[in-house]
Amino acid sequence: MTAVADQHAPYISVVITGRNDGYGGDFVKRFLATLQFNHRELSARAIPHEFVLVEWAPPASAPLLADVLAERCAPAVTESVRVVVVDAAYHDAMTQNPRLAYHEFLAKNAGIRRARGEYVLTTNCDVIVGRQVLARLQQRDLEPGVVYRAARWDLKEALDVDRLDWNCLEAPANLARPGKHLRPPYFRGSTGDFILLDRRSFHRLHGFNEVYRVARIGMDFNFLVQALSSGLSIVDVGGPVYHVDHEGSYQTARVTYAGREADAPYGDVRWPFESVVYRNPSTWGLSDAPERPVGPRRMYLDFSWNAVPPLVDLAGVVLPMRREMAGGDLRDSI
Amino acid sequence: MPILRRLLRIFGLATLGELGACEEKLHGVRQRLEKTAARMDEAIAASERFQKAHRDDAHRHKAALAEREAEYARRTADAKEALARASRRIAVLEEDVRTRDAQLEADVRQQASLEEQVAAAARDLAEARGSLAAIEVKLDILQGAANVLDARVRRGAGV
Numbered sequence: 001m002t003a004v005a006d007q008h009a010p011y012i013s014v015v016i017t018g019r020n021d022g023y024g025g026d027f028v029k030r031f032l033a034t035l036q037f038n039h040r041e042l043s044a045r046a047i048p049h050e051f052v053l054v055e056w057a058p059p060a061s062a063p064l065l066a067d068v069l070a071e072r073c074a075p076a077v078t079e080s081v082r083v084v085v086v087d088a089a090y091h092d093a094m095t096q097n098p099r100l101a102y103h104e105f106l107a108k109n110a111g112i113r114r115a116r117g118e119y120v121l122t123t124n125c126d127v128i129v130g131r132q133v134l135a136r137l138q139q140r141d142l143e144p145g146v147v148y149r150a151a152r153w154d155l156k157e158a159l160d161v162d163r164l165d166w167n168c169l170e171a172p173a174n175l176a177r178p179g180k181h182l183r184p185p186y187f188r189g190s191t192g193d194f195i196l197l198d199r200r201s202f203h204r205l206h207g208f209n210e211v212y213r214v215a216r217i218g219m220d221f222n223f224l225v226q227a228l229s230s231g232l233s234i235v236d237v238g239g240p241v242y243h244v245d246h247e248g249s250y251q252t253a254r255v256t257y258a259g260r261e262a263d264a265p266y267g268d269v270r271w272p273f274e275s276v277v278y279r280n281p282s283t284w285g286l287s288d289a290p291e292r293p294v295g296p297r298r299m300y301l302d303f304s305w306n307a308v309p310p311l312v313d314l315a316g317v318v319l320p321m322r323r324e325m326a327g328g329d330l331r332d333s334i
Numbered sequence: 335m336p337i338l339r340r341l342l343r344i345f346g347l348a349t350l351g352e353l354g355a356c357e358e359k360l361h362g363v364r365q366r367l368e369k370t371a372a373r374m375d376e377a378i379a380a381s382e383r384f385q386k387a388h389r390d391d392a393h394r395h396k397a398a399l400a401e402r403e404a405e406y407a408r409r410t411a412d413a414k415e416a417l418a419r420a421s422r423r424i425a426v427l428e429e430d431v432r433t434r435d436a437q438l439e440a441d442v443r444q445q446a447s448l449e450e451q452v453a454a455a456a457r458d459l460a461e462a463r464g465s466l467a468a469i470e471v472k473l474d475i476l477q478g479a480a481n482v483l484d485a486r487v488r489r490g491a492g493v
Contacts, residue, residue, distance in 0.1 A: 095478075095482060096474075096475055096478030096479055096481075096482060097478050097481070097482075098481055098482060098485055211475070212471055212474065212475060213475075213478070214474045214475060214477075214478040268474075271470070271471065271474060272467035272470055272471060275463065275464055275467035275468075276464070276467050276468050276471050311479045311482065311483070312475055312476060312479045313475075314472045314475065314476075317468050317471050317472050317475070318468075319461075319464045319465070319468055320464075
């Protein structure tokens with residue numbers, strides 16, 4: 001599966017991942033409210049788009065998000081969403097850390113690999129795209145080979161996500177903390193909430209790191225290191241995205257695991273994600289997983305060991321190119 | 335009367351009045367002559383004083399000139415000696431500057447060399463850190479894989 005031109009491809013694929021496990025307390029509510037808001041605003045600006053929802057290792061005890069979506073949202077919304085359900089066996093087969101509850105970036109890779117848009121935005125289910133970002137998408141002046149980043153501005157937990165509008169989102173009084181601004185060269189900070197890049201470049205980089213599967217924390221920043229090392233540039237897209245605070249977010253969890261970082265369910269934050277990059281196998285994003293249609297715009301990735309990358313691939317751990325040398329292929333493996 | 339006078343003149347004689355007048359005139363002339371002679375003596379005396387004063391001045395100037403010439407000669411000699419001393423000092427200083435310049439150049443070369451060594455060491459350190467990070471990541475992967483395999487084996491064994 002490679003990046004190929006599609007005449008009917010949308011301008012942008014929004015890749016999100018999640019599962020119906022009550023993450024953050026009211027995950028489904030936040031997910032649906034955010035999805036509908038973003039879809040409405042993208043549609044209002046006539047921006048051709050699709051959402052690629054990857055349900056990674058969904059629990060058998062709860063309905064799929066795709067089913068909840070179909071039940072509670074208008075057809076116009078559901079028709080903009082393609083769903084990829086990933087068999088839970090992939091998580092067990094691929095993880096290198098039994099404590100890790102959710103492989104967010106393996107899931108995002110599965111979505112990137114199947115996205116059809118000219119550009120791909122990897123974000124999270126509860127991230128609301130801001131007006132300036134929408135304006136950039138509407139102008140269609142994005143450039144290939146450029147990683148676009150947006151700062152995430154956190155809003156107070158007390159806000160009702162079902163009643164969000166621009167006045168509410170943009171009111172300074174609703175900010176949970178001062179809005180961050182991104183700084184070069186990496187423009188890091190809540191990186192997993194907004195990485196926008198043309199699909200070809202995503203494929204050239206082979207998505208997020210699949211070699212190091214011990215943590216998910218830091219994977220987003222590690223992707224930025226990979227991008228710069230590969231000669232891509234990183235810029236601020238020009239405006240923020242919004243996120244309503246909720247329980248169980250990293251902001252609160254990191255305090256809980258201070259001093260015992262290795263026990264965190266998102267992995268040990270101390271791994272040197274800024275110092276190494278990776279060379280994913282060509283089968284990244286579960287490209288060899290058997291795809292089984294299970295409804296309109298919905299596929300299920302059946303488990304197959306053939307699709308699972310090696311448990312250990314030390315040759316895939318690579319040192320980044322020095323900044324001044326970046327521009328070509330990654331440096332040889334050490 | 336005039337005829338008488340004319341006759342006397344013809345015979346080279348003069349009247350008594352005329353004689354008295356002539357004697358008076360002669361007396362006046364003699365007085366003027368004496369005054370003039372006195373003035374001449376005074377003038378000569380003044381001239382002699384003036385000349386003496388000039389001669390005295392000339393002597394003084396000559397003495398002052400000689401003294402100044404001597405002073406000039408002495409100062410010239412001093413200046414020549416000072417010039418010679420300064421030249422020697424300049425030569426010493428020039429040599430000192432050349433020595434210091436050479437030392438400075440050597441220092442600069444050494445500093446550049448040290449900077450290169452520091453830069454090389456920094457590059458080596460960065461590479462070593464990178465390699466260390468990569469090793470750390472690989473160990474994490476190996477440890478993680480071992481943990482996962484251990485769990486699988488235990489599950490398989492029903493432990």
